Amino acid sequence: MKTDRPVLAACAIGLAGFTFVAGATAESVAVPSAGIDVEAENFVCLQDMTRVRHFYVDNLLGDLEGTLTVAHSPTGGTYPAGSMVQLVPTEVMVKHKPGWNTATRDWEFFELDVSEAGTSIRKRGFVDVVNRFGGNCFGCHLQARPEWDLICEQGHGCDTIPITREQIAEIQKADPRCK
Ligand code: HEC
Numbered sequence: 584m585k586t587d588r589p590v591l592a593a594c595a596i597g598l599a600g601f602t603f604v605a606g607a608t609a610e611s612v613a614v615p616s617a618g619i620d621v622e623a624e625n626f627v628c629l630q631d632m633t634r635v636r637h638f639y640v641d642n643l644l645g646d647l648e649g650t651l652t653v654a655h656s657p658t659g660g661t662y663p664a665g666s667m668v669q670l671v672p673t674e675v676m677v678k679h680k681p682g683w684n685t686a687t688r689d690w691e692f693f694e695l696d697v698s699e700a701g702t703s704i705r706k707r708g709f710v711d712v713v714n715r716f717g718g719n720c721f722g723c724h725l726q727a728r729p730e731w732d733l734i735c736e737q738g739h740g741c742d743t744i745p746i747t748r749e750q751i752a753e754i755q756k757a758d759p760r761c762k
Contacts, residue, residue, distance in 0.1 A: 618679045618691075619643055619665060626695055626702040628761035629672055636736075637748055639755075641667040643677065659730035664689070668734065670751060672697045672758040673705075674714060676724070676733070684709045690733055692720035699759050 625643055632639035633647060635654040642650045644665030653660040654668075662668070666678040675693040683689045692712040694705045706712050710721045727739040735741035746754075 618683050619677070621677050621691065621693075621707075623695075623702045623704050625667070626675060626693075626697075629669060629755050629758045630761050632667070632669065637670070637751060638736075639669045643667055653732070659728075659732060659734075661688075661732050662734075671754050672760070674720070676720075686710055687721055688733055690724075692724075694720075697758065697760055701760060 621643065627641075629639045632641045633651065635651065640650050640654050641647065642663070642665040644663075646663050646665055649663035650666040653662050653666075662678045664678055664680045666676075668676045673695045675695065676690045677693065679689045679691055681689060684691070687709040691707060691709060693707045694712060694714055696703045696705050710719075712720045714720060723741050723744075724733040724735055726741040727733050727735050731739040737743075
């Protein structure tokens with residue numbers, strides 16, 4: 584009988600711990616304290632962002648210059664926190680603060696729904712976001728060689744996507760959020 588007590592106590596502590604973690608998941612782990620608060624309103628018409636070659640960038644923390652420096656670097660680099668990168672209106676990568684998610688090198692992947700009324704977030708996360716064509720964002724983008732910080736473009740080592748740059752330009756022009 585004596586031995587039962589510590590076991591029960593340990594169980595109770597275990598349960599209490601679990602409840603705490605479960606509560607924390609809903610509130611803070613989805614948007615960790617080291618992260619940047621990203622909401623649907625942060626996503627805008629592509630043409631209101633800054634164009635780099637064939638894609639668009641911005642910086643949610645005001646460090647557009649830092650983002651542009653890496654985006655224009657011929658040797659790559661690590662994008663600064665706050666960087667937002669887009670090729671098409673519905674798929675976005677946002678860079679969180681260092682250490683936020685080491686597996687994805689602090690990138691969060693988003694799949695959006697866009698319309699004339701604005702943007703809503705369909706999916707967001709790190710290693711498990713799958714786009715509407717069944718492709719895992721991280722699975723492809725991880726293939727970029729380390730100096731490119733998960734940015735694929737062409738020739739960085741990622742699996743290719745079955746649309747041409749001309750088709751991408753058409754999709755960019757058709758962003759329904761642009762006035
Ligand atoms: C089949 C592989 C694949 C999947 C899946 C994929 N991407 Fe990409 N992505 C690419 C490639 C390749 C490019 C570059 C295309 C080009 O520049 O012509 C790209 C471009 C991008 C860019 C522009 C910057 C860059 O890396 O060139 C962003 C941002 C992006 N994808 C986000 C996402 C998000 C978010 C998802 C999931 C919702 C996703 N991608 C799913 C392969 C993929």
